[in-house]
Amino acid sequence: MREDKEIKKHCPCVSEIVTRRLSLYLRCLLMVNREGDAYISSKELAERFHLNADQIRKDLSYFGTFGKRGVGYNIEATIVKLKEVLGLTQVYNVAIAGAGNLGTALADYPRINRDSFRIVALFDRDNRKVGTKTKTGIHIYHISELEEWVKKLNVRMGIIAVPADAAQAIADRFVESGVRGIMNFAPMRIQLPSYIKTISADFKSQLEVLAYYVSKIKIGE
Amino acid sequence: MREDKEIKKHCPCVSEIVTRRLSLYLRCLLMVNREGDAYISSKELAERFHLNADQIRKDLSYFGTFGKRGVGYNIEATIVKLKEVLGLTQVYNVAIAGAGNLGTALADYPRINRDSFRIVALFDRDNRKVGTKTKTGIHIYHISELEEWVKKLNVRMGIIAVPADAAQAIADRFVESGVRGIMNFAPMRIQLPSYIKTISADFKSQLEVLAYYVSKIKIGE
């Protein structure tokens, strides 16, 4: 038990479910920070954003103790800490494979190219697109040059926005070129080495999950 | 214990995590179905798609017993069953609020408008877009007409692809007009009645989760 505790203190790994909440807390704190207060309690934060106060405290406690008893959490300091924990003090170069509607929409997504993320390249096999830029000025390269540009531009995250049948091959090429995190929008399960983090963001699959719940709601409530 | 079992048999609700896997199994089975075999065992399915055989069997067993011992699962029959369980035997009309890059990309997303889902409308406040159609022919209406069209078109799912500051108001209006499931792409937590299923699909938040893992990988592995 004591040993477990020590291990936990030194192991930088927390589950994905906690990570998702940390990102959410950060978003909420950035919002309340514009209002000028210096402190907020877990209870107030929970009430304002439909969160769970116990869970906020436990999640934050994994990374040290930085709340003031009787007062709450210093908003600025907690924002800094959360950014640090999530690794957002670094800058990540991101490339997108597939310059279709979705790929270009993601490339031009508002306010992504600030702070921690830089979308540095799009790749496509359509020669008519190659050599052009998106509205916000991101270059489209030919997919055959993926390895070359991923290395040259020091890309650490790859986004897959190509059709399902091409997804696995593109993922392999990203990883081979040094990418360490993949976000997969293709409706297709991809298999990668365990040291690569993969997040599935498949639109159709999410609609199906929604369908399950919507179909259970009786008509007329 | 016996009672629990009975309750479980009759309660149509399974956790979201199981639902996500059911959608995944469906996808995998549709893939193997094209190869012509009639049966597949949980073990083979697991090996081919990096899944867990025990988990497949347990997940499927929540909905009855439809595997053949010593043989495996009838692929066609299991596909039918999964579609039934997920509510995919119905058709869901879907509307998208926000006809920006993302909204139109989602509206024209390939192969969504088949089987279970119909994207029937986009809404935007930009009068230059109103009255036009997307590439695949989906109408863009003015956001002020949201209630009217949602009711008229019998929309059951709403997709939020508007800026963060408008997300909550749009979600409320969707729900008020009869929508029962919401997929939220805005970088903003929205609060809705508990009988409404909400799925968050916020791109930036997902990048942040990826950042956490990528930042933990030591350089040079």
Next chain:
DNA sequence: ATGTGTGAATGGATTCACAGCG
């Protein structure tokens, strides 16, 4: 023999409850 279906065991995550600090 083979592979399902499922209780029992294990392992994680959430919630409770309260000691102790400010």
Next chain:
DNA sequence: CGCTGTGAATCCATTCACACAT
């Protein structure tokens, strides 16, 4: 006295292991 930080209790999910159907 209020609110954090955290063990303990509870709840849920995964994995194990095997009886039993084919």
